[in-house]
Amino acid sequence: MSEQPAPGSDSAPPPPPVPPLPIPPAQPPSPPAAQPPYPAYAPAQPPYPTHLQAQPPYPTHPQAQPPYPTHPQAHQPYPVHPQPPAAPRPIGRPALGIVALVLAIIALVAPTVAVGPAAFTVGLEVAPALASPVPPSDLAVLAPVRSWVLVGEIAFWAGTVLGIWAIAQAIVAITRRRGRGQGIAAVVIAPIGFVVFVSVASGFFFAGLAAGAPFGP
Numbered sequence: 474m475s476e477q478p479a480p481g482s483d484s485a486p487p488p489p490p491v492p493p494l495p496i497p498p499a500q501p502p503s504p505p506a507a508q509p510p511y512p513a514y515a516p517a518q519p520p521y522p523t524h525l526q527a528q529p530p531y532p533t534h535p536q537a538q539p540p541y542p543t544h545p546q547a548h549q550p551y552p553v554h555p556q557p558p559a560a561p562r563p564i565g566r567p568a569l570g571i572v573a574l575v576l577a578i579i580a581l582v583a584p585t586v587a588v589g590p591a592a593f594t595v596g597l598e599v600a601p602a603l604a605s606p607v608p609p610s611d612l613a614v615l616a617p618v619r620s621w622v623l624v625g626e627i628a629f630w631a632g633t634v635l636g637i638w639a640i641a642q643a644i645v646a647i648t649r650r651r652g653r654g655q656g657i658a659a660v661v662i663a664p665i666g667f668v669v670f671v672s673v674a675s676g677f678f679f680a681g682l683a684a685g686a687p688f689g690p
Contacts, residue, residue: 569645570652573659576639581666584632585673591624592674596681603682625674632670636663 598618615622639659646656 567646567652567655569642569649570647570655570659573639573643573646573652574655574662576635576642577659577662577666580632580635580639580663581669583635584628584666584670587628588625588670588674589677591621591628592677593681593684594618594621595625596678596683597685598681600682600685601687629670629674632666636666639663 595615595618598621599614602614640663643656643659643663646652647660
C-alpha cells in the first residue's frame with residue numbers, strides 16, 4: 474500500500490509513471506554500393522630518360538677580353554695659379570764688357586807686334602852660327618841675341634796674362650749683363666791671340682834664318 478501524505482503537508486503528489494517508448498526494430502544494413510574495380514596494373518607511362526640530353530659544354534676559359542690599361546688615362550691636372558713673371562734683371566753699365574774686350578784686343582795685338590821684330594832678329598843672328606860646320610850649343614847660339622829673346626819672352630807672358638784676365642772679366646760681364654755682347658767678343662778674341670802670336674813668331678824667325686844664312690861655299 475502506498476504511503477499517503479499526511480494531512481496538512483504542502484508537498485504535491487508525484488506524477489504518474491510514463492511508460493517507455495517502443496524501440497523500432499533493427500533493420501539490416503544495406504549492402505555498400507558497387508564500386509568499379511581498381512585496375513590491377515597502372516597504365517603504361519613513358520619511361521623517364523636515364524640520361525639527360527647532351528648540353529653544350531661550358532667554356533673552360535672565358536672569352537678573351539681586351540686587357541685593362543695598366544695606367545689610368547691621364548687626368549687633366551688641377552689648374553695651377555700661374556706665378557707672376559719674374560722681373561727682368563736690370564741691365565747694368567757695359568763697363569766690364571768693354572774693359573774685357575779692350576784687354577783681349579791688347580793681348581792679341583801688342584805681343585804680336587813686339588815678337589815680330591824680335592823673332593826676325595834672333596833668326597838673322599843665329600843663322601851663321603847654325604850654318605857653321607861645328608854649331609855651338611843652344612845657349613851659346615842665343616848669347617848674342619839674348620836681349621831680343623828677352624823681349625819675345627816678355628811679349629809672350631804679357632799676352633798670356635792679358636788674355637786670361639780678359640776671359641775672366643768677360644765671363645763676369647756676361648753673367649751680370651754688364652756688357653754682354655762685348656764680353657762674348659772678348660771670350661772669342663782672347664784665345665785667338667795665342668795662335669796669332671805663335672804663328673807670327675815662327676814666321677819671322679824662319680824669315681830671319683833665311684835672310685841670315687850664308688850663300689855659296
